[in-house]
Amino acid sequence: MSVKMQQPPQTADERTLSTRSAVGTVFGLEMRQRLRGRAWYIMLAVWFVVIGAVFLLALATMGSYMDIGAMLFDLVVGFVLFFGLLVAPGLSANAVNGDRAAGTLAVLQVTLLTPGQLLAGKWLASWVGSLAFLVLSAPFIFWALALGGVPASEAFISLGMLALELGLVCAIGVGVSAIANRPLFSIVATYMLVALLSLGTLITFGLSTALVMEEAEVTSSYYSYPMQNEDFDDQSPEPQPGDPECITETLVQTVAHTERITWMLAANPFVVVADAVPYSRSTPDAGQSGDFGYVENYRPPGVMEGISQQVRDFQAGPDYNVTCAESQGLARDVDDKFPIWPLGLLLQSLLAGGLLVLGYRRLRTPVRRLAQGTRIA
Amino acid sequence: MTNEFGGIVVHAAARSFGSVQAVRHIDFEAPPGEVTALIGPNGSGKTTLLLILASLLAVDSGSVRVGGIDPVADPQGVRRLVGWMPDSLGRWDSLSALEVLTTTGALYGMSPEERTARAHELLETVSLTEYTRQPARVLSRGQQQRLSLARALIHDPQVLLLDEPASGLDPGSRVDLRTLLRTLAAAGKTVVVSSHVLSELDEIADRAVFVSRGESVRSQTLDEAGNQVRRYNIQAEPMDALAAELSGHGMRFEERGDSRRVEYQVMLDSTQQAAWLLRTLVLADVAVTAFAPAGGALEETYMSLDTDRR
Numbered sequence: 001m002s003v004k005m006q007q008p009p010q011t012a013d014e015r016t017l018s019t020r021s022a023v024g025t026v027f028g029l030e031m032r033q034r035l036r037g038r039a040w041y042i043m044l045a046v047w048f049v050v051i052g053a054v055f056l057l058a059l060a061t062m063g064s065y066m067d068i069g070a071m072l073f074d075l076v077v078g079f080v081l082f083f084g085l086l087v088a089p090g091l092s093a094n095a096v097n098g099d100r101a102a103g104t105l106a107v108l109q110v111t112l113l114t115p116g117q118l119l120a121g122k123w124l125a126s127w128v129g130s131l132a133f134l135v136l137s138a139p140f141i142f143w144a145l146a147l148g149g150v151p152a153s154e155a156f157i158s159l160g161m162l163a164l165e166l167g168l169v170c171a172i173g174v175g176v177s178a179i180a181n182r183p184l185f186s187i188v189a190t191y192m193l194v195a196l197l198s199l200g201t202l203i204t205f206g207l208s209t210a211l212v213m214e215e216a217e218v219t220s221s222y223y224s225y226p227m228q229n230e231d232f233d234d235q236s237p238e239p240q241p242g243d244p245e246c247i248t249e250t251l252v253q254t255v256a257h258t259e260r261i262t263w264m265l266a267a268n269p270f271v272v273v274a275d276a277v278p279y280s281r282s283t284p285d286a287g288q289s290g291d292f293g294y295v296e297n298y299r300p301p302g303v304m305e306g307i308s309q310q311v312r313d314f315q316a317g318p319d320y321n322v323t324c325a326e327s328q329g330l331a332r333d334v335d336d337k338f339p340i341w342p343l344g345l346l347l348q349s350l351l352a353g354g355l356l357v358l359g360y361r362r363l364r365t366p367v368r369r370l371a372q373g374t375r376i377a
Numbered sequence: 378m379t380n381e382f383g384g385i386v387v388h389a390a391a392r393s394f395g396s397v398q399a400v401r402h403i404d405f406e407a408p409p410g411e412v413t414a415l416i417g418p419n420g421s422g423k424t425t426l427l428l429i430l431a432s433l434l435a436v437d438s439g440s441v442r443v444g445g446i447d448p449v450a451d452p453q454g455v456r457r458l459v460g461w462m463p464d465s466l467g468r469w470d471s472l473s474a475l476e477v478l479t480t481t482g483a484l485y486g487m488s489p490e491e492r493t494a495r496a497h498e499l500l501e502t503v504s505l506t507e508y509t510r511q512p513a514r515v516l517s518r519g520q521q522q523r524l525s526l527a528r529a530l531i532h533d534p535q536v537l538l539l540d541e542p543a544s545g546l547d548p549g550s551r552v553d554l555r556t557l558l559r560t561l562a563a564a565g566k567t568v569v570v571s572s573h574v575l576s577e578l579d580e581i582a583d584r585a586v587f588v589s590r591g592e593s594v595r596s597q598t599l600d601e602a603g604n605q606v607r608r609y610n611i612q613a614e615p616m617d618a619l620a621a622e623l624s625g626h627g628m629r630f631e632e633r634g635d636s637r638r639v640e641y642q643v644m645l646d647s648t649q650q651a652a653w654l655l656r657t658l659v660l661a662d663v664a665v666t667a668f669a670p671a672g673g674a675l676e677e678t679y680m681s682l683d684t685d686r687r
Contacts, residue, residue, distance in 0.1 A: 015457065015486035015532070025483040029469065036471035036512075103467025107528070110431050110461050111484035112453055366435035366449050370394055 017112040019120075026113070026121025027128075030095070034129055043090075047083060047133050054079055055140040069147030074302025076144055077158045080137045081273055084166050085198060087133055089190035092126035092173025094183035096359065101183060115363035119174060119356055126170040134162055154277055158304070161273040164345070169194060169269075171352035178359025194269075197348065201268040205261060212257040220322045221248045246324035259317030266344035267351075274307035275341040311340060383409035383444055383535065384567045385430060390439035391591075392425055399425040401591035403439075407569050407584075409535070412562045414582035415571040416679060422591040423571040424464055427538050430569070431461040444536055444567075457485070460534030464541045464571075466521050470514040474505055474524055477513055478531050485532035492531065499527040502557065504550075518545040526554070536567040543577050555581050579673035587682055594682055602674035604647055612640045612667035613658070622661050628654075642671060 034040050058075050062068055096118070099105040108118060145155055173190045180186035223244040265271045279301075301309055313319075315338070319326070387405035391398070400422040407413035415423050428434040429441060432448035432455040441448055448455040469477060475496055482492030500506050503523040508516060516524060522545045529537060539558075543551055558581050562568050572578055578585065585602065587595040611630075613619035616639060623630050623641065630641040645651045655668050672680070 017484065017486040021483065021486070025480060029472075029480055032476070033469060033471050103463070103465040104469060105467075106433060106463060107467050107481070108484065109433060110456060110459070111481065112456055112486055113484050365433050366429070366452055367433060368435045370434075 015112075017117075019117055022113050022117035023121045023124065026108070026118055027124045030122060030125030031128065034125070040091075040129065040132075043087065044132060044136055047087070048136050051076070051079060051083065051137050051140060055143070067149050069144055069149035070305075071300075071302045072144035072147065073141065073150045073155065073158075074304045076137060076140050077162065077273065078270070078303040080134060080141075081162055081165060081269060084130060084133060084162065085169060085194050085269060088126070088130045088166050088169040089173045089187060089194055091129045092123070092170040093177050093187040093190035095122040095126055095174045096178040096363070097180055097186055098177070098183050100181070109363070109365050115360045115365075118363060119178060119359060122177075123167075123171055123174045123356075126174060127167045130166045130170060131163060134159070134166065154279065157277050158273065161276045161341075165269045165273060165348075168345075168348045168352050172348075172355055175352060175355025175357075175359045178362050179355065193351070197267050197269055197351075201265050201271075205264045208261045208264060209256045209258060212260050213254050214257060215252055216255045216318060216320065217250060218253045218255060218318070218320050218322070219248060219250045220253075221246055221324045221326070223247070223324070248324070255318035255320075257317055258314040262311065262314040262340065263343060265311060265314070266340045267347040268344065269348075270304070270307055271311055272341045272344035272348070274304040275311055275339055275344070277304065277308065279305045279308060315340065383565070385413075385444075385536065385569065386440075386442045387426070387430070388440045390426070390429060390436045390441055392429060392434060392437050398591055400429070400436075403588060403591070403593045404596070405586050405593060406596070407536075407567050409567045410562055410565050411583040412558050412568040412570060412581050414578040414585040414675065415569060415588065416573065416575065416578065416585050416675060417571075417588035418573065421588045423588060424540055425591075426588070427461070427540050427569070427571060430536075430538055431459055432456055433461075457532070458535045460529035460532065460537045462525050462529040462537075462539045462542055464544075466518070466525065468513050468521060468524075471512050473510050473512055474500060474508045474516070475510065477524060478527055481528050482531045487532060495531060495533070496527075499530055502530075503527045504553065519547055519550055522546055523550060526557075534566070537561060537569065539568070539570045541572055542570060543572060543574055551577060575676040575679055576673045578675050582675070585675055585678070587678060589682065595678060597678065599674060602678055605674075605677065606644055606646050607651075607674070607677050608642050608671035609645050609651055609654075610640045610642050610667065610669055610671050611658075611665065612638060614664040614666055616641070618661075618663045619658065619665070622658055622663050626654075626657065640667065 055072065055076060058072055059068070062071055096105065099108070141155075141159070144150070169190075172193055173186075176190045176193070177183070177186045180189060224247050300306075385405065385407040387403055390400055390403045390405070392400040403422065403426055405415075405426065415426065417423050425434065429436055430443055430448070432443075432452040435449050443455045444458040446454045446458070469480075472480065475493075478496035478499060479489075479492045482495060483489075485492075487495065497506075497509070500509055503526055505516075505520060505523060505527070508520065508524075513521070513524065522542065526539070526542060529539070537558075542554060546554060555577070558568050558570065562583070570578065570581060579599070582599060584596070584598040586593055610633065611619060611623075619641060620630070623643065628643055630643045633640050633642050643654070645654065651668075651670075655665065658665050658668075670677070
């Protein structure tokens, strides 16, 4: 047993660790461990089966709609986002404290690796790990695209936003895992934060509508069959049934000024993705509605498109003038509204960034203050 | 002895965790070119001190210099110099032994060729070449320990901090470890070994620092330890003749029954006195069958400190 003492090509003082190499090494370390474990593959397999089942079921039941490609694409995007929000915390929220529990964190900390590089590598690895789930959904995404009706821009932006949302959730998870001591706690906490974004925003919005209720004069429209002429005689031609006419009336109603509180929905991942996508499908405009208020080529919106329309509608505030066309289900023209998704991304980034900053401070060494009950190594 | 450019100098270090004072007041010196033992009972602050030296933990007060560098002010500078082998067996289960070493080497800023060459070299040093491509989880505890040692050495550190390196090692590996540490010290490295296996340290260490309840209670070189008052165990056939001879020279002895055979224990001031006594006994025709120090030199100091063993 002997150790060679020849001078290494570089002396210790000259060695520096570039950020790229540091992040790459941590990323490689994480990915190697993930690829060699079984858990990740099992999750991927379950994911594939579930998303496949949902897709085929939807394909079978919605076969009658003309715009099925767009509908299915929208559904897959919504579903991938939903399941991605479930998977990403699991992949990210034990990244740092899992190492702490295994006793390998200190081994990393004692090298030239900085806390920021450690967090970046961990985050990148968990993001790529969750992107694999998006990639695995590709067959169904392409299937839906092959059915037609989805412009390329919509497809690209949808997938891009999905990837971005997964990245943000992973950042939240990695941040929490650096702050909390126990993996179980940090995973649950991350799920709670994701639930706060997904459901909490809805609940807050719903409860807040009560605060923005006001009385206002509203013009509303509805279709009605004309009253049968009571005093018709046999000579007059029989009235044709089914000639509805649009009736417009003005009355005072309680309206919700949702435009004041719609920002609360911004941080919702579903809203961010839906709102960012330009839905430029062939939407019939109100002017083309038929004589009887029947809209030609009416197409129900997909899941995500529906969310987008709903949010734009909330943003527009109360509709003081419901036109005849609108009463038939056509969305009113609110496209000029300010897009809400940049605000959503900003809020989510602030949350993720804040957590990462706190996590960074917990990872700084030499440690001055150590949380109760933790050991460094 | 310990200059600006090498070795470890700790003065009045203190560190507490909440209400627990893990390190109260430790003075510690480890010169380059020597193996310094850090000795103390469980929970006496050994691991905490090593964490401080490895720049993972900041001191509350006191001064610490590792290779002349303050680990709080310049942790990166200290990390370039220090190789740290933790007492806990943290490991990346699915990585091969080679990957464990190259990954660590990469994080010390070593180039791919350099770290791969060094990793192979170290696997040979710790006799793990047959596990080069095996995942680390198949390694036994002692093999893990050796891999952990190799990991601490990957960047050829000037200062080596080893926390209980001998635990879990088989006798052959212990001999290897001793040889390796002596080689490193001979090459001018500063080696710090914490342990409570005192008989091991007798042969490895040049000097020892004893800690108890977070305080450094004694610091001595092995030469000093060897020359202090020590207990010797003596056996003879028959024991009566030995007892008579010892009494004749006015030496106090006590009968010890805690080994398999009865033996007498005497206190001797120095090795010279031990040599004199043995010669005297032999010349008096006492059939001496055993004549040996009761324990290692360090053990003697350890016991004499009357620390808080429970």
